[in-house]
Amino acid sequence: MSMTRRTPLQAAAMAVVLLIGLPGCGSDTPAADLLSQRGYKLEPQATCKAAGRGDVEALRLLAQAGQTPRSLVADGERFCLEGVLAGRAGKVDVAAVLQEVKPAKAEFNRVYASSTGMTARDVPQAEALGRAAGHRAVDLYAGGAVVEATPLMWAVWADDLDAVQALLAHGADPNLASSVPMRIDGTARGLVRVSTSPLFEAHRLQRRQIAQALSKHGAKSHIASRAPEG
DSSP states (O other): OOOOOOOHHHHHHHHHHHHHTSTTSGGGSOHHHHHHHTTOOSSTHHHHHHHHHTOHHHHHHHHHTTOOOOOOEETTTEETTHHHHTTSSOOOOHHHHHHHHOOOHHHHSSOEEOSSOOOGGGSTTHHHHHHHTTOOEEETTGGGOOOEEOHHHHHHHTTOHHHHHHHHHTTOOTTOOEEEEEEETTSSSSEEEEEEOHHHHHHHTTOHHHHHHHHHTTOOOOEEEEOOOO
16 A cells, blocks of 8 residues: 655645644634633623633634623623722733723713712812812812712723723713712712713813824813702
8 A cells, every 4th residue: 555655845735734633723613612711700700800800812722612702891880990990900911801891882882970980089189179179178088978970980980091982983972971979078978979071071181192092083071060860
């Protein structure tokens, strides 16, 4: 029986084919197994977990496993990137995450009550914000009331120009206001919410590049305050 003689190049190609076919090597390893190796399960919370870590590879593996990431809102009320955008978690490439998930614009254009416990104390120079609204803040904690903010506003407060630009590129409304609870002297119950726009905050905090990015997308500067309802 004659044997086919292979050139060195053909032999090398055959070795690669055999290697890829081995368990745990190459693309034949199930995406679910690769996700498990990275600490994920195929469950609804996996997208939020991967996005919050900036784990783009995990987001891609979720798509390969049939769980294509399409939302950054968990439990209907928590924005998965809050900790990242607000500077309360590690640095993440927000643009890369958004490129993989591609959430609906509506998810960027709503106000979320902080799920990380962010209060006025965590807002940069919050006392000055209260004064800008015509009040004298005496208690920034305001009984534990949390900030209600848009993803874009979190990025402005965190001075994250890259995140601001990424959110704007994906349709974030630069004029949607966020509110900061403060306890103020001279009000009936002492508690007000200062409502402010991203551009107002960018100017107030002297973040010129962020202000320029917002202005290019039609942002307006405004501030107001109101007593909470109820």
